[in-house]
Amino acid sequence: MKTAVIIPSRFSSSRFEGKPLALICGRPMIQRVYEAALGAKQVTDVVVATDDPRIADAVAGFGGRAIMTAADNRSGTDRVADAAARMGLSPDDIVINVQGDQPLLDPRCIEQVAAPLFSARKTGGDEIGMTTLAFRIVNPDEITNPKDVKVTFDIRGYALYFSRSPIPFGRDPGTVFDTYKHLGVYAYTRRFLETFRRLPEGRLEAIEKLEQLRALEHGYRIQVVVTPYDSPEVDLPEDIVRIERILE
Structure with a gap:
């Protein structure tokens, strides 16, 4: 049985062309995302999935696949x-989707998102096809920023x-509650992944531009795992400076 981390990576982007190859502290x-995935326990394969030879060449250049x-x-x-599918993974293998813009x-985080799938398999409990991560927001700006889901x-x-949008929304002033940010890390069984790819685009998915809504709209459950580890994304070139400051 395999646990494969697959990092989808595109060169074209309307907001940040060539983002996967942008240098962060020289790499x-x-x-950086690939090497982080290699550090996770129980992972048998780490690969970058791309349609651009420039990204494939860069991955080969640092010894990746x-x-x-x-x-x-x-x-x-x-x-x-x-x-x-191209890797020939079996239906019961676990596939972990890690976004390529989370350096x-x-x-x-990878271990945590896969844990419910391993647990369900051992205990014979409710079958879970898909899981993802959430982080309790500590920066209030992220509650209203649409780039933070x-x-x-x-x-x-x-x-x-x-x-x-901010959800939930407190109707009454002074209502105190936690708001959770979605982190773009998913785990699935290969069986569910094949089901997902055959689903038509959902109406809400098209409106919000959030692919995970496709599963909910078609009646499938997504287990949410709350993690204490934030994983800020790089959306724009100016985000590189913020990430480098954190690293330094």
Whole structure:
């Protein structure tokens, strides 16, 4: 049984062209994410899934493994599913989707997001097809910033909704509650990943531009794991300076 980390990576971006190859303290961002994934326990494979030879060459340059995927994948998860198929992973293998723009990723996040899948397999409990991570927001600016996706979940930890808007919204002034940010790390069984890639795009997915809503809209559950380790993303060139300050 394998546990494969697959990092979807595209060169083209309307906000930051060539983002995966941007240097952060002298190393390409995709290399930092790749090396973080290598540090996670129970991981048997780490690969970068891309449709651009420039990224594939960069990965080969630092000794990593890249898989070329189709250029017409709808989302990062679809690209991960494409790579998993090309790797010949079995239906019961675990696939972990790590975004290529999280250079500060803590390897323990990978272990945490996969834990419910391992636990369900050992105990024979409710089958879980998909999990993801959330972090309790400590910077209030992230509550209202649409680039920071928020998530709410039920008392069992299953996602109720993901949104770029603040959720939940406190109606009464002075109401105190925690708001959780969604971190773009997912784990699935290969079986569920194949189910996901065959689903049509959801209406809410198209509105919010959030691929995980596709699963919820079609009636599938997503287990949310709250982690104490934040993993800020690089969305714009100016984010590089912020990340480098944290590293230094």
